[in-house]
Amino acid sequence: xxxxxxxxxxxxxxxxxxxxxxxxxxxxxxxxxxxxxxxxxxxxxxxxxxxxxxxxxxxxxxxxxxxxxxxxxxxxxxxxxxxxxxxxxxxxxxxxxxxxxxxxxxxxxxxxxxxxxxxxxxxxxxxxxxxxxxxxxxxxxxxxxxxxxxxxxxxxxxxxxxxxxxxxxxxxxxxxxxxxxxxxxxxxxxxxxxxxxxxxxxxxxxxxxxxxxxxxxxxxxxxxxxxxxxxxxxxxxxxxxxxxxxxxxxxxxxxxxxxxxxxxxxxxxxxxxxxxxxxxxxxxxxxxxxxxxxxxxxxxxxxxxxx
DNA sequence: AAGACGAAAGTGGTTGA
DNA sequence: TCAACAACTTTCGTCTT
Numbered sequence: 297x298x299x300x301x302x303x304x305x306x307x308x309x310x311x312x313x314x315x316x317x318x319x320x321x322x323x324x325x326x327x328x329x330x331x332x333x334x335x336x337x338x339x340x341x342x343x344x345x346x347x348x349x350x351x352x353x354x355x356x357x358x359x360x361x362x363x364x365x366x367x368x369x370x371x372x373x374x375x376x377x378x379x380x381x382x383x384x385x386x387x388x389x390x391x392x393x394x395x396x397x398x399x400x401x402x403x404x405x406x407x408x409x410x411x412x413x414x415x416x417x418x419x420x421x422x423x424x425x426x427x428x429x430x431x432x433x434x435x436x437x438x439x440x441x442x443x444x445x446x447x448x449x450x451x452x453x454x455x456x457x458x459x460x461x462x463x464x465x466x467x468x469x470x471x472x473x474x475x476x477x478x479x480x481x482x483x484x485x486x487x488x489x490x491x492x493x494x495x496x497x498x499x500x501x502x503x504x505x506x507x508x509x510x511x512x513x514x515x516x517x518x519x520x521x522x523x524x525x526x527x528x529x530x531x532x533x534x535x536x537x538x539x540x541x542x543x544x545x546x547x548x549x550x551x552x553x554x555x556x557x558x559x560x561x562x563x564x565x566x567x568x569x570x571x572x573x574x575x576x577x578x579x580x581x582x583x584x585x586x587x588x589x590x591x592x593x594x595x596x597x598x599x600x601x602x603x
Numbered sequence: 604a605a606g607a608c609g610a611a612a613g614t615g616g617t618t619g620a
Numbered sequence: 621t622c623a624a625c626a627a628c629t630t631t632c633g634t635c636t637t
Contacts, residue, residue, distance in 0.1 A: 574629055
C-alpha cells in the first residue's frame with residue numbers, strides 16, 4: 297500500500313492506520329492525525345465479481361460518475377448500477393433506462409450543472425474523492441428516478457453528498473453541508489431522507505468517534521485527549537448510553553470531558569461551536585457520562601491539583 | 604465578568620393508533 | 621391523519637470561579 301508518511305512525527309511509531317475512506321492517517325499509538333486531507337490512492341471504483349462483463353469493459357481510462365458525459369449519455373443505466381438493487385427494482389430500472397434514452401439530452405444538461413455544483417461543494421469540504429464519486433452516483437440515480445422534480449438541484453446535490461459521507465463513515469454535520477452549499481439545514485435533511493428512502497439506500501447511524509479527529513483538531517487538542525475521548529465514547533457505547541442520542545452531542549461531550557481530564561480545558565461554548573450543538577446538549581451528555589462512567593474521581597483529582 | 608448549570612418552553616421529526 | 625413522544629434548541633435566571 298503506497299503511503300507518504302512512514303512514521304508518526306509525534307512518537308515515531310510505525311504503527312499507522314491508513315484510512316483511505318476518510319482520507320486520514322492516524323497513529324495507532326498516540327492517536328495523532330498525521331494527514332487528514334490526503335490524496336486517495338485507490339482506484340475510485342470497485343470491481344464487482346458478479347459482473348464479469350463489467351470487468352471486460354473496463355479498459356482504458358477509469359469511468360467516473362463525476363463527469364457528466366463519461367459513461368453517461370445514452371449509456372445511462374450500466375449494469376454496475378444494479379449491484380445494490382433486488383429483482384423488483386431491477387425491472388423498474390430497465391424501464392427507466394428506456395425512458396432515459398429519450399430524454400437523455402435534458403438529463404445531461406441537468407447532470408452537467410449538478411455535478412459541477414457537487415464538485416464545488418465537495419472540494420469546499422475537502423471530501424475524499426471516494427465520497428465525491430459516491431455522491432455523484434447517488435445524484436445520477438436520483439435524476440434517473442425523477443426525484444429532483446419539485447426540489448432544487450442544489451438541495452439534492454447536498455443531500456446526495458450528505459448520504460455519501462455517511463455511507464463512507466466520514467460524517468459531516470448538516471451545518472457544514474449547509475454552510476458549503478448555502479442550502480438550509482432543514483432542506484438538506486429533508487431531501488437526504490427522501491432520496492435515501494426512494495433509492496433504498498441503507499445508512500447506519502454514524503459513530504460519534506468518527507467526529508472526534510476533526511473536532512479535536514479544530515480545538516487544537518492533543519492526541520492523548522483525542523484517544524481518551526474515543527475511549528470514553530467506547531465505554532459509553534458499552535453501557536448503552538449512546539443509542540438514540542445525536543452522535544455529535546456525544547462526541548462533543550466526550551471531547552469536553554477528555555480535555556478536562558487532561559488539563560486542556562476548553563469551555564463548553566468552544567466545544568459546542570465546533571460540534572454544532574448547544575452547551576445544553578453537552579451538559580446533558582456530560583452529566584450522563586459522569587453518572588454512568590467512573591470519571592468523577594479523575595475529574596476531582598484534576599481539580600485538587602489546581603488548588 | 605465569564606463560565607457553568609439547569610428549568611421551561613419551543614421546534615421538527617418519528618411513531619403508532 | 622393526528623396526537624404523543626424523544627431529542628435537541630433557545631432563552632433566561634442563578635450559582636461558581
